[in-house]
Amino acid sequence: MTSSRATLIQVAQRAGVSLASTSRALHGTGASPAMVERVRAAATELGYSPDAIGRSLRLKKTFQVAFAVADIGNPVYVEMMTAIHEVLAPHGYRVVVMTTGDTTTSTAELVRSLSSGFVDAMILSPLRTDDALVEEIRQATVPVVVIGRSLADRGIDSVSTDSAGGIGEAVQHLLGLGRRRLTFLNGPLDTTPGEARQRGFDAATRTKGFTGERADAVVAADFTVAAGLAATRALLDAADGDARPDAIVAANDLLAIGAVRAVRERGLAVPQDVAVTGMDDTEIGRVFQPSLTSVSLGSTERGRAAAQLVVDLVDGDAQPGRHLAVGPRLVVRESTDPAAGDGVSAGTPDDGTGGGHR
Amino acid sequence: MTSSRATLIQVAQRAGVSLASTSRALHGTGASPAMVERVRAAATELGYSPDAIGRSLRLKKTFQVAFAVADIGNPVYVEMMTAIHEVLAPHGYRVVVMTTGDTTTSTAELVRSLSSGFVDAMILSPLRTDDALVEEIRQATVPVVVIGRSLADRGIDSVSTDSAGGIGEAVQHLLGLGRRRLTFLNGPLDTTPGEARQRGFDAATRTKGFTGERADAVVAADFTVAAGLAATRALLDAADGDARPDAIVAANDLLAIGAVRAVRERGLAVPQDVAVTGMDDTEIGRVFQPSLTSVSLGSTERGRAAAQLVVDLVDGDAQPGRHLAVGPRLVVRESTDPAAGDGVSAGTPDDGTGGGHR
DNA sequence: CCTCGGTCTGGAAACGTTTCCAGATTTCCG
DNA sequence: CGGAAATCTGGAAACGTTTCCAGACCGAGG
Numbered sequence: 001m002t003s004s005r006a007t008l009i010q011v012a013q014r015a016g017v018s019l020a021s022t023s024r025a026l027h028g029t030g031a032s033p034a035m036v037e038r039v040r041a042a043a044t045e046l047g048y049s050p051d052a053i054g055r056s057l058r059l060k061k062t063f064q065v066a067f068a069v070a071d072i073g074n075p076v077y078v079e080m081m082t083a084i085h086e087v088l089a090p091h092g093y094r095v096v097v098m099t100t101g102d103t104t105t106s107t108a109e110l111v112r113s114l115s116s117g118f119v120d121a122m123i124l125s126p127l128r129t130d131d132a133l134v135e136e137i138r139q140a141t142v143p144v145v146v147i148g149r150s151l152a153d154r155g156i157d158s159v160s161t162d163s164a165g166g167i168g169e170a171v172q173h174l175l176g177l178g179r180r181r182l183t184f185l186n187g188p189l190d191t192t193p194g195e196a197r198q199r200g201f202d203a204a205t206r207t208k209g210f211t212g213e214r215a216d217a218v219v220a221a222d223f224t225v226a227a228g229l230a231a232t233r234a235l236l237d238a239a240d241g242d243a244r245p246d247a248i249v250a251a252n253d254l255l256a257i258g259a260v261r262a263v264r265e266r267g268l269a270v271p272q273d274v275a276v277t278g279m280d281d282t283e284i285g286r287v288f289q290p291s292l293t294s295v296s297l298g299s300t301e302r303g304r305a306a307a308q309l310v311v312d313l314v315d316g317d318a319q320p321g322r323h324l325a326v327g328p329r330l331v332v333r334e335s336t337d338p339a340a341g342d343g344v345s346a347g348t349p350d351d352g353t354g355g356g357h358r
Numbered sequence: 359m360t361s362s363r364a365t366l367i368q369v370a371q372r373a374g375v376s377l378a379s380t381s382r383a384l385h386g387t388g389a390s391p392a393m394v395e396r397v398r399a400a401a402t403e404l405g406y407s408p409d410a411i412g413r414s415l416r417l418k419k420t421f422q423v424a425f426a427v428a429d430i431g432n433p434v435y436v437e438m439m440t441a442i443h444e445v446l447a448p449h450g451y452r453v454v455v456m457t458t459g460d461t462t463t464s465t466a467e468l469v470r471s472l473s474s475g476f477v478d479a480m481i482l483s484p485l486r487t488d489d490a491l492v493e494e495i496r497q498a499t500v501p502v503v504v505i506g507r508s509l510a511d512r513g514i515d516s517v518s519t520d521s522a523g524g525i526g527e528a529v530q531h532l533l534g535l536g537r538r539r540l541t542f543l544n545g546p547l548d549t550t551p552g553e554a555r556q557r558g559f560d561a562a563t564r565t566k567g568f569t570g571e572r573a574d575a576v577v578a579a580d581f582t583v584a585a586g587l588a589a590t591r592a593l594l595d596a597a598d599g600d601a602r603p604d605a606i607v608a609a610n611d612l613l614a615i616g617a618v619r620a621v622r623e624r625g626l627a628v629p630q631d632v633a634v635t636g637m638d639d640t641e642i643g644r645v646f647q648p649s650l651t652s653v654s655l656g657s658t659e660r661g662r663a664a665a666q667l668v669v670d671l672v673d674g675d676a677q678p679g680r681h682l683a684v685g686p687r688l689v690v691r692e693s694t695d696p697a698a699g700d701g702v703s704a705g706t707p708d709d710g711t712g713g714g715h716r
Numbered sequence: 717c718c719t720c721g722g723t724c725t726g727g728a729a730a731c732g733t734t735t736c737c738a739g740a741t742t743t744c745c746g
Numbered sequence: 747c748g749g750a751a752a753t754c755t756g757g758a759a760a761c762g763t764t765t766c767c768a769g770a771c772c773g774a775g776g
Binding site: 017018019020021024030031032035054056057058059060 | 723724725726727728730731732733
Binding site for chain 1: 420612
């Protein structure tokens with residue numbers, strides 16, 4: 001407990017040289033070899049390690065970056081966080097996790113708290129944005145990179161994906177498989193993803209290129225398995241025979257799992273009778289039986305890109321206002337194509353459990 | 359970008375009073391109402407917000423706590439992190455995520471880095487521990503709370519669970535259901551959990567109270583679905599008829615899922631022909647069909663407990679060396695009991711996707 | 717031999733905050 | 747009304763680091 005509380009001053013005294021020289025010697029710039037040797041010796045003797053706070057105060061740099069989301073347990077955000085950490089750690093930056101709360105107000109408050117200067121930058125993935133929040137971000141005393149919609153026009157660095165386009169990809173995939181009666185299983189429409197994905201489905205099915213017979217949409221109470229199950233049950237109750245969909249496009253993997261369950265309850269087969277697609281490409285969808293065809297929104301890529309923007313902004317001399325888009329990517333598995341891999345043979349690096357300790 | 363860069367000195371000048379009085383007025387101690395009013399006004403006028411670094415330097419307190427594990431994407435650790443964050447945030451502490459690397463050496467190195475004083479404490483869940491690491495933790499300049507095995511005898515705060523006992527609970531549960539031929543599906547034995555869980559299985563089956571006919575163990579290559587699938591296939595290939603197990607105790611949920619798949623491949627039913635239990639009680643096991651009976655090791659509780667220990671240690675005046683044990687808890691679901699809930703009706707607060715945005 | 721340039725060193729300031737200490741002013745009570 | 751006590755204020759130091767600045771020293775070239 002007593003070790004390593006040595007300060008630079010003590011090292012200087014021990015080495016019998018000035019504070020300035022000591023700093024230079026350890027920092028490796030403009031000191032004679034003899035001096036370096038001498039100071040190094042004193043430093044190791046005392047078990048010296050530089051104080052991060054003193055250093056930060058002088059340098060006006062904390063070597064910390066905040067990552068703020070509403071729910072840090074959400075697998076999508078966990079993926080982002082992991083990617084962010086992987087990019088930032090080699091650059092010497094620590095990652096501080098924070099929560100935004102549910103509202104734009106609480107998010108704006110969090111952004112305002114940046115003015116106390118405990119981080120060099122923030123990566124923010126807000127649930128939704130409004131003008132007040134955007135303005136707060138612009139006024140922030142440290143760079144903020146937003147994962148969500150593009151804010152390039154407001155001079156804010158941002159990374160986005162195209163979930164609407166992703167739904168379109170799922171629709172095209174199903175049409176390509178010969179499916180003709182599509183139902184979109186969405187979550188609440190008053191959410192940002194719910195709204196965007198609905199837009200994507202409408203765009204894909206109300207175009208001239210739409211070769212199907214029908215395209216309906218139902219809304220589940222929430223983005224959960226239970227809600228997906230209930231909504232799909234109702235859907236199947238209401239329609240049978242030719243009215244029954246032969247494909248369900250779900251707005252995320254959990255809804256898709258609920259849909260699969262409901263379909264099977266009716267004695268129907270997935271994908272033979274009803275094909276199902278999900279979105280987010282989560283571990284849970286990969287492991288499920290049948291493994292889920294899902295639209296990956298590239299959470300890892302988005303996290304990585306955001307972190308890279310931060311590095312440029314903080315280390316280098318980049319100007320804010322850049323925007324990066326990560327394209328959606330359809331991953332075909334059993335829930336639409338029985339012949340597709342089941343995701344098990346492919347090595348899943350994460351074993352999903354504390355039991356994975358080596 | 360120009361806002362909130364005001365310093366306390368500027369506030370003092372603006373208010374026309376001394377620096378000392380300004381600090382007191384804002385901090386609310388020993389200042390006259392008039393002074394408080396005056397300083398407050400100046401502060402809001404300038405949009406002042408106190409600098410965290412200057413504050414930390416003076417107070418010798420960072421208001422940050424590190425959480426370090428090998429793999430921050432691992433759901434078990436994510437659960438811990440979430441719980442830790444929930445406990446610490448209300449106390450005004452930020453959470454810094456760090457990775458230990460795979461070896462005890464790299465972990466010890468991380469602990470040593472604490473001497474630069476960027477956090478007030480660390481919560482560490484090491485893959486494994488050795489004497490050098492324990493010694494490093496003892497020497498650390500800030501309190502370290504270990505999640506893993508008890509280190510009370512070394513004067514280090516720790517939180518542990520009893521995975522061995524948890525396996526015992528699974529065994530008892532299966533015996534209670536009338537199962538007689540048990541097979542333990544473990545991961546690599548040279549891992550800490552692998553070793554402990556094997557010990558638990560042996561203890562539960564080699565005792566006088568063991569009412570079964572046989573108890574075997576197989577070892578999968580890894581704690582993954584694929585490894586569980588392969589190992590269980592081999593197991594079923596080798597034995598049939600009466601030799602076939604009527605219950606499989608898996609060392610974690612992913613292995614259990616692999617086992618379920620292999621059993622079904624053979625045209626056997628879960629749980630009727632073969633009952634399966636997992637461990638860790640992950641979301642993935644709850645959602646899987648059949649939903650998995652699993653032994654929860656209370657990751658949330660352990661995280662919460664560790665965070666509470668940190669708060670006591672840093673805020674209060676507790677002495678290190680305490681130890682808390684979180685008991686394992688068996689959650690019965692469909693993979694052993696067809697009548698058990700499938701985990702879907704029970705509200706899962708986390709929707710597992712970015713699509714859950716409100 | 718003088719001067720110039722380069723290399724190296726030490727003093728001191730600065731980053732922004734909190735708090736000790738002493739002095740000044742007010743309040744209270746005898 | 748005098749003195750003690752209580753209340754309030756300002757100066758200054760301290761936390762630990764980096765870096766500007768000036769000065770010292772040395773060697774080389776004129």
